[in-house]
Amino acid sequence: MKYVITFILISCIASLSFAASTVTVFGKVTEVASFPISYGSYNKNTTGLLGIWVEGLPEGCGDGTKRVVITHDHPLHDSALSIALMAKATGKEVKIAYFEECTIREESWDFAYIRLAN
Numbered sequence: 001m002k003y004v005i006t007f008i009l010i011s012c013i014a015s016l017s018f019a020a021s022t023v024t025v026f027g028k029v030t031e032v033a034s035f036p037i038s039y040g041s042y043n044k045n046t047t048g049l050l051g052i053w054v055e056g057l058p059e060g061c062g063d064g065t066k067r068v069v070i071t072h073d074h075p076l077h078d079s080a081l082s083i084a085l086m087a088k089a090t091g092k093e094v095k096i097a098y099f100e101e102c103t104i105r106e107e108s109w110d111f112a113y114i115r116l117a118n
Contacts, residue, residue, distance in 0.1 A: 020099040022112045027055030027096075029088040032081070034072070037105065048072035049105060052084045052114065054096050064107025068098045074111070083114050093117040 031053035036046045049069045057066040070080050087094045095117045098109035 020101045020110075022097045022099055023109075024095060024097045025054055025056045026093055026117055027057070028091060028093055029054055029084050031067075032084045032088055037071070049108075050077060050081055050084075051108065052080065052096065052111075054094060057096070057098075057109070060108040061102040061106070064102060067108050068096055068111050068114075069104050069108040070111035071104060076111070076113070080111065080114050083116060087116060 029052060031051070033051045035049055035051065036043070037049055038046065049071055051065075051067045051069050053065075053067045057068065059066055070077055074080075083094065086092070093116075094114055096114045097112035099112050101110055102108055104110050
């Protein structure tokens with residue numbers, strides 16, 4: 001029984017250590033763009049990305065682009081696009097969060113959430 005409890009505790013601690021932390025930024029949306037995950041010739045089967053640039057975002061993973069990206073097939077894509085476009089059109093600030101990793105695109109932060117700021 002002691003070994004089972006030890007195994008469970010180690011598993012829980014290990015899973016926490018692999019979870020990426022999030023960073024939150026407040027600012028105005030400066031640019032919104034949609035593009036394929038990799039450039040080249042046209043391919044309708046390629047994953048699409050939505051990039052959102054917000055004032056105050058640091059360079060992606062230290063030396064990349066100051067944007068957050070989300071894939072077009074992500075369940076929050078349409079909501080993120082709507083909020084980003086509304087914020088860009090009205091000049092309102094957003095609160096955007098990103099995971100401190102660049103797994104979707106090497107030089108861009110991975111999307112966590114976006115909301116209109118108060």
